[in-house]
Amino acid sequence: MKLRILFAEDDDCFAFVLKDHLELNGYEVVHVSNGENALKLFKREKFDLCLLDVMMPAIDGFTVAKEIRMLNKAIPVLFISAKSMKEDRLQGFKTGGDDFITKPFSVEELLMRIAVFLRRSGLSDVEPFYKFGLFTFDYKNLKLTSPKEIYTLTQKEGDILRFFCTHQNQLIKREEMLKEIWGDDDYFMGRSMDVFIAKLRKYLKEDTTICIRNVHGVGFQFVV
Structure with a gap:
């Protein structure tokens, strides 16, 4: 059974490419383009990891992470962002994120980070x-x-x-x-x-x- 990733990202072109890479590496990826839909979907369906863009319309990634943490304390939450300020990273961790990766980044690096958190969760020992x-x-x-x-x-x-x-x-x-x-x-x-x-x-x-x-x-x- 494939591990499921909730992927929230408002840049459709970037999301299409990254979703394709993740699926080629064996993950099932459900993409939404804003934070509001991400929360609605998280409440309805089961996911193994959340990949959240920080800057999104309706509800930003930090707010989504706070809500997710109220519902599930254990699920890995990774932020992706074009912002690299120390304050943004700290805010990401304070809102319940497990990791923060700054655009642009290599897909290989992201795959490694995802694999690490899934192994820690006892969900996967699959190498990307x-x-x-x-x-x-x-x-x-x-x-x-x-x-x-x-x-x-x-x-x-x-x-x-x-x-x-x-x-x-x-x-x-x-x-x-x-x-x-x-x-x-x-x-x-x-x-x-x-x-x-x-x-x-x-x-x-x-x-x-x-x-x-x-x-x-x-x-x-x-x-x-």
Whole structure:
């Protein structure tokens, strides 16, 4: 049975694209374009997670979250907003939100955050698919797929690629990745990681818009 997401967003074009991505990753998504309809629907139907835009007509996302929290204390509530001020984030948490993601954001990042909250709720242990450039990466089955090839990765290659996917275009420190994936940071583990990254570079060379860049003395950047 698919997990259900209540998605409230007044930008229909943005909502169409995001809804499509979420459904491709196995979720059932019910979209409404304002806060008033979101509340009416929440009271009538069962959902596993709420994804709320902050600025909406009729009733804003913060008010919707307050009402939802009065009805259900446990359901994960994630805000999406073009506003990135600290005060907005704090207000989001005060009104009962669990997370706050600022536009523009990568779909992969949102999928990871959704998966985290659903796992915490005991609802899902499903890993999302990651899409970047020409590739689709199925972490659960360790399959990296392009229009020309399907690569079966080793567990460590998969762990590294998932780490890169969730930190796209960010500066990643070597020790941070080593501790996350190997649990420690030493010379031999570092050499082992370099071998796996070299293999990933070979798989990814099919798409010239993607690269794993070495940042001298610091670590890496997964450029997408």
